[in-house]
Structures are given as C-alpha cells and as structure tokens.
Amino acid sequence: MFYHDNQLQYEVEVEEPDPEFGRMLQQAIGGVEGEMRVAMQYFFQAAAIPDEHAEYREMLRDTAAEELGHIEMLAAAVNKNLRGASASLGDGDSAVSELLPRQFLSSGMHAMPTDANGAAFDGSWIVASGNLAADMYANIMAESTGRLLATRLYELADDPGMKDMLAYLIARDTMHQNQWITLLKELGDPEEVFDVHPIPDSFPDEVENQEFSYAFMSTNVEPQEATDLPWTTGSSIDEEGEYSFLRELDLDGAPMSVPKPSAQAYNEPAPQGED
Structure with missing residues (x-):
C-alpha cells in the first residue's frame, strides 16, 4: 500500500522558464534511462522476493517509492519550464514550435509519460527476472545510465533551480549504484562481487x-x-x-538451410502464366 504526502521530495524551482529544456527533461521521466523505468523495475523485482529475504524486498520497495517521487519532481520541473509558453507556431522561445507537439496537443502544456522525442514509455525496458543477483546487475546499469543522463541535463541547464534539482538527482543515482553493488556483494563473498557470476550459478x-x-x-x-x-x-x-x-x-559450424513453408502460408510465387 502506498501513501502520498502533498509535498515534493526535493525543492523544484525555475527562475527562467525554458520550454526547450522542459522537452529535454522528458527523457528523465519516460525515456529508457528515466525514472519510470527504475520505479517499475524495482517494484516488480520486490514483488518476486520471498519472505526469507524480506530485508531485500523492503530495500527495493523503498527505492521504488523514492523513484516515484523523482517522477513527481521532474513532472513539476517540466510544467514550470512550459509555463507561459504561447499556443503559437511562430518563432520564439515561447512558441509551441519549441515544445514537443504533444505537450500542447495532448496534455495542454504539461509533463507526459514520454521521452524527449515524444515516444511513449515502453514497459519492455523493465528487468525483473526473479533472480535477485541478475536483477542487481540490471539495476547498476540502470542507475549508471540514469546518472549519465542527469549529468548531461545538468550541462544543458542554465537555470540555477534546475541545476540544484539535477545535482540532487545525480547524488541519489550515486547512492543507488552503491546500494545495488553492496547488495550484490552481500549475495556472494563480501570482498568479491563476481563470486555470484555467472547467473544462475545453480545450473550444473x-x-x-x-x-x-x-x-x-x-x-x-x-x-x-x-x-x-x-x-x-x-x-x-x-x-x-x-x-x-x-x-x-x-569452428566446423553447421550448414544453414530454410525449410519449405506450409502451403497455407502462401509464400510460393504463382507458377509462370498463372494468377
């Protein structure tokens, strides 16, 4: 069960709205490196952990809920950057031409569950294999690429408030990388993370x-x-x-051949002279 507190996890302030930067922030919401992915990834990984490892399940759930808070922060940031944008196709920083078209057409100039190009979030990016060690490798990668994205957004940002928010998100990605590496080590020898590799190690x-x-x-x-x-x-x-x-x-290799398809597939070309 989730409970909602009517405040943001961290302050989100925009001194000078920038619709184009608002578009860039969409990648951190619904992109492959974004918060929607990790929130759902950690949630479904936690759902597969049995009671005997309840401490790992709780760790994943806590972080999944934190990532939902990051989505909330980023949505607020997108909305504030779009504030004052004109419903115009003309030139200028405040025109719809500076936005994702769908930010005006589909949401009335608000954040959406899409990436920076307007493509919808894809649930197939979520990794939840049921093998906790395997999932930790996926989590380390997800946090690493998420941190890369946040640092790149930081370099693009001119607004002090946006830089402050992104510095916070970068710090949280640092912690999450470290906590997943720590959990991975906990599953094997504390001194050697690779003792749990390859996965599944139980395969004969x-x-x-x-x-x-x-x-x-x-x-x-x-x-x-x-x-x-x-x-x-x-x-x-x-x-x-x-x-x-x-x-x-x-290597000796093996011959490659393609068997004849079923007649019901109608793949054969019509004999010459026939329709």
Missing part, C-alpha cells in the same frame, strides 16, 4: 558445453593471434576455468 556445470565456457571468440575475418589479454589467458574471474582464444572461422 557438467551440462554446460564447457569447451566454450571460457573461450574468447574472435569473429574477425582476418587471422588474429592470441595475445596475453586478461580475457584470453589466465584464470577466469569466477576462478572455475582458464580463458582461451578461439577463432570463429576455425
């Missing part, structure tokens, strides 16, 4: 085709010589094998 090694488990495969058509690189020689990071070097062209 003898069933895996171990000839290729630790072979770096070169797909370059030109002959490549094995070199003493960290991923081509020496012990693997999980300490269960030895890296090797393999050229894809040296």
Whole structure:
C-alpha cells in the first residue's frame, strides 16, 4: 500500500522558464534511462522476493517509492519550464514550435509519460527476472545510465533551480549504484562481487558445453593471434576455468538451410502464366 504526502521530495524551482529544456527533461521521466523505468523495475523485482529475504524486498520497495517521487519532481520541473509558453507556431522561445507537439496537443502544456522525442514509455525496458543477483546487475546499469543522463541535463541547464534539482538527482543515482553493488556483494563473498557470476550459478556445470565456457571468440575475418589479454589467458574471474582464444572461422559450424513453408502460408510465387 502506498501513501502520498502533498509535498515534493526535493525543492523544484525555475527562475527562467525554458520550454526547450522542459522537452529535454522528458527523457528523465519516460525515456529508457528515466525514472519510470527504475520505479517499475524495482517494484516488480520486490514483488518476486520471498519472505526469507524480506530485508531485500523492503530495500527495493523503498527505492521504488523514492523513484516515484523523482517522477513527481521532474513532472513539476517540466510544467514550470512550459509555463507561459504561447499556443503559437511562430518563432520564439515561447512558441509551441519549441515544445514537443504533444505537450500542447495532448496534455495542454504539461509533463507526459514520454521521452524527449515524444515516444511513449515502453514497459519492455523493465528487468525483473526473479533472480535477485541478475536483477542487481540490471539495476547498476540502470542507475549508471540514469546518472549519465542527469549529468548531461545538468550541462544543458542554465537555470540555477534546475541545476540544484539535477545535482540532487545525480547524488541519489550515486547512492543507488552503491546500494545495488553492496547488495550484490552481500549475495556472494563480501570482498568479491563476481563470486555470484555467472547467473544462475545453480545450473550444473557438467551440462554446460564447457569447451566454450571460457573461450574468447574472435569473429574477425582476418587471422588474429592470441595475445596475453586478461580475457584470453589466465584464470577466469569466477576462478572455475582458464580463458582461451578461439577463432570463429576455425569452428566446423553447421550448414544453414530454410525449410519449405506450409502451403497455407502462401509464400510460393504463382507458377509462370498463372494468377
């Protein structure tokens, strides 16, 4: 159950409204790097965690709720940047031509669940595999790219209030990266995050085709010589094998063929002279 407090998580002030910057902020709401993604990602990951790991579930739920607050902040920021924009197609910073067309046509100059190009948020970006360790890798990536986006928006911002808000969001992304790395380490050896890799580690090694488990495969058509690189020689990071070097062209491979489709698919061209 969620409860709502009628205040923003952090102050959102815009001294000089900038409709074009309001459009850029949409990426942080409904883009692939945005807050809608991580809020839903953490929520559905939490929904899969059993009672025996309730502390992890609570951690994810807390952060999911925090990200909902970030959506609220960014929506307020978009609205304030669009304030005073004119319903005009003429030139000028206040014209609709500076906005996403849908911000005027579909929402009356307010924030929307879209990215900076007006494309709707896509739920297929959400990663919730049911394997907590695997999900943590996805969360680290999501927070890393989200932080990159916030830093880029910070560089684009001229308004002091927007820079202040983005500095807060950047800080929260720093914390979230660290907390997911900490949780990942908690699942394995505290000193080595990679002890929980590969995932799922419970899959029996003898069933895996171990000839290729630790072979770096070169797909370059030109002959490549094995070199003493960290991923081509020496012990693997999980300490269960030895890296090797393999050229894809040296594999026997298998012939490629496409079977004839069903007649009901009507893929065959009509014989010559027939309709």
